[in-house]
Amino acid sequence: MIPLLILSPLILLAALGAVWKARPVHAALLLALSLALVAVLYLTIGADFIGLVQFMVYVGAVAILIVFSLLITRPSDEAEEIQRRPRSMVTGLICTLPVLAVLLIALVKGDPLTLPAADAPPLSIARLGELLFTTHAPAVLAVGVLLTAVMIGAALFARDIEKPKSNQPEK
Amino acid sequence: MIFATVPFPSFTLESLPQLPKLLVEWLLTLVGAPDWLVIIGGTAAMAGTVVGVFLSAFALLSLVERKTLARIQNRLGPNRAGWFGILQPVADGIKMLTKEDIVPTKAEWLLHLAAPILIVVPSILALGVMPLGREWVPVNMELGLLFFFSVGALTELSVFMAGWASGSKFPMLGAMRAISQMVSYELPLIISALGVIMVTGSLRLSDIVAHQEGFNFGIIPNWNLFTPWGFAAGLIFYIASIAEANRCPFDLPEGESEIVAGHMTEYSGFKYALFFMGEYLGLFAIAGLGVTLFLGGWQAPLPFLGWVPTWIWFFAKLAVIIMSYLWIRGTFPRVRIDQLMRFAWLCLIPMALLTIPAAALWVFTGKGIVSWVVTVPLLMIPWVILTILFNRRLAPATRTYTFADS
Numbered sequence: 001m002i003p004l005l006i007l008s009p010l011i012l013l014a015a016l017g018a019v020w021k022a023r024p025v026h027a028a029l030l031l032a033l034s035l036a037l038v039a040v041l042y043l044t045i046g047a048d049f050i051g052l053v054q055f056m057v058y059v060g061a062v063a064i065l066i067v068f069s070l071l072i073t074r075p076s077d078e079a080e081e082i083q084r085r086p087r088s089m090v091t092g093l094i095c096t097l098p099v100l101a102v103l104l105i106a107l108v109k110g111d112p113l114t115l116p117a118a119d120a121p122p123l124s125i126a127r128l129g130e131l132l133f134t135t136h137a138p139a140v141l142a143v144g145v146l147l148t149a150v151m152i153g154a155a156l157f158a159r160d161i162e163k164p165k166s167n168q169p170e171k
Numbered sequence: 172m173i174f175a176t177v178p179f180p181s182f183t184l185e186s187l188p189q190l191p192k193l194l195v196e197w198l199l200t201l202v203g204a205p206d207w208l209v210i211i212g213g214t215a216a217m218a219g220t221v222v223g224v225f226l227s228a229f230a231l232l233s234l235v236e237r238k239t240l241a242r243i244q245n246r247l248g249p250n251r252a253g254w255f256g257i258l259q260p261v262a263d264g265i266k267m268l269t270k271e272d273i274v275p276t277k278a279e280w281l282l283h284l285a286a287p288i289l290i291v292v293p294s295i296l297a298l299g300v301m302p303l304g305r306e307w308v309p310v311n312m313e314l315g316l317l318f319f320f321s322v323g324a325l326t327e328l329s330v331f332m333a334g335w336a337s338g339s340k341f342p343m344l345g346a347m348r349a350i351s352q353m354v355s356y357e358l359p360l361i362i363s364a365l366g367v368i369m370v371t372g373s374l375r376l377s378d379i380v381a382h383q384e385g386f387n388f389g390i391i392p393n394w395n396l397f398t399p400w401g402f403a404a405g406l407i408f409y410i411a412s413i414a415e416a417n418r419c420p421f422d423l424p425e426g427e428s429e430i431v432a433g434h435m436t437e438y439s440g441f442k443y444a445l446f447f448m449g450e451y452l453g454l455f456a457i458a459g460l461g462v463t464l465f466l467g468g469w470q471a472p473l474p475f476l477g478w479v480p481t482w483i484w485f486f487a488k489l490a491v492i493i494m495s496y497l498w499i500r501g502t503f504p505r506v507r508i509d510q511l512m513r514f515a516w517l518c519l520i521p522m523a524l525l526t527i528p529a530a531a532l533w534v535f536t537g538k539g540i541v542s543w544v545v546t547v548p549l550l551m552i553p554w555v556i557l558t559i560l561f562n563r564r565l566a567p568a569t570r571t572y573t574f575a576d577s
């Protein structure tokens with residue numbers, strides 16, 4: 001309970017900072033910080049595998065992807081700040097309110113979680129792998145197909161940009 | 172207060188690295204400290220031992236590297252401070268500590284400060300899960316290998332922070348190069364480690380070492396390197412580890428002749444030393460992981476050498492790997508960025524992916540003669556095809572020097 005009380009305000013603060021910071025790189029780094037803190041939260045409640053994978057995927061891959069795309073798409077980032085418009089507020093609310101609603105409904109109406117007994121043995125990594133590749137195999141395969149499709153799409157995008165260029169500099 | 176006489180626990184040469192921990196625990200018990208303090212003190216002493224050993228190794232390597240490179244390049248190398256330059260690391264340290272710490276006006280001071288710290292932390296954390304000897308495993312995690320790669324992910328972000336927070340062009344270019352290189356070479360690095368996990372059936376690094384115990388035909392060690400899939404995976408891991416450690420010939424992120432020092436350009440004094448330290452500790456960590464995964468960790472290389480303390484074997488193997496890095500650095504020229512990327516994505520990653528089915532077949536066919544007959548062609552034929560393709564069709568186009576040739 002104590003780690004949750006310490007970590008959750010920090011996570012929320014980092015997340016709020018990620019939304020409110022005017023410079024995109026600051027926002028991206030704060031997002032990475034909040035994701036890393038979530039990983040720490042997982043570690044404190046004994047979900048070691050999820051915590052480490054969260055750190056590896058979100059801090060190692062997603063955050064890097066975000067900052068890298070920021071650098072590539074806007075090379076002159078120097079002191080550039082995001083323009084805040086009322087319209088972006090509205091679109092943001094349209095995107096996030098349904099998610100919030102679903103979470104709240106699940107919180108209120110869903111079955112309360114039954115915690116395992118305190119002396120129950122922790123889930124071993126071998127057992128977790130077994131579950132993932134037997135009971136939950138369809139979900140794993142579906143995610144795999146989705147990621148492959150995304151990767152092929154990205155490769156196609158990259159290909160289109162490369163084609164029409166001619167490398168002859170003017171003389 | 173009554174001082175209870177606590178007998179000092181017995182130790183052998185094998186558990187010599189445990190000595191600081193035992194000493195601290197013994198002292199704390201002697202003065203009647205509570206149990207939690209004894210545990211914390213012992214853990215801190217053990218962590219201190221690991222950090223101390225690797226920092227001394229870093230100091231030694233910084234001298235050995237300069238001496239070796241000098242020998243390869245027909246120079247003398249550092250020879251002024253002490254006997255054969257033995258005090259050179261100390262002189263370097265004093266120089267770095269007393270230099271002015273400059274923060275550029277356009278830099279973001281907080282990120283600029285955090286980057287060198289965050290680059291040292293993951294390397295030390297990664298060294299903590301390494302089995303350095305039979306009885307010297309600082310933290311024996313069940314998910315050791317996953318932990319190693321997870322904390323390694325922080326390096327890329329801190330390189331980005333260093334490059335971006337410096338607020339100038341060279342660090343930014345260097346950071347972009349570094350990140351694209353690290354991301355590309357992390358894939359073959361992790362994929363080539365998967366075969367080992369499949370064969371061992373565990374992510375615990377000490378289990379991986381224990382699995383490589385024993386000798387075939389009484390003389391050939393039962394290391395993963397001496398299996399067909401392990402040889403391929405080990406080779407890929409070796410190449411990718413050079414790139415991950417930003418060593419020559421993959422030292423584009425800090426190519427001195429091109430972009431000053433890459434993401435470290437705007438750093439001076441002790442912050443620069445921290446980058447240097449993080450780089451070398453990362454080198455130890457990645458080479459140590461290679462030793463653990465493919466070279467049998469702390470296992471003795473010959474059956475009759477079992478009496479030598481196991482941690483000596485670990486560090487001996489580490490030294491051999493690192494000397495080979497130095498040799499490569501002194502021999503090969505730096506590659507171009509397009510060559511670097513092509514090599515990772517078109518050659519290393521497909522070959523690394525092939526080691527996974529090869530490792531699976533190796534297990535299912537019983538690790539005998541049949542497995543050799545099945546896995547060797549599985550790896551050799553694609554490798555030959557890939558080499559021919561890579562040399563003929565996929566090789567980078569010859570550069571045309573537009574202005575010089577016309």
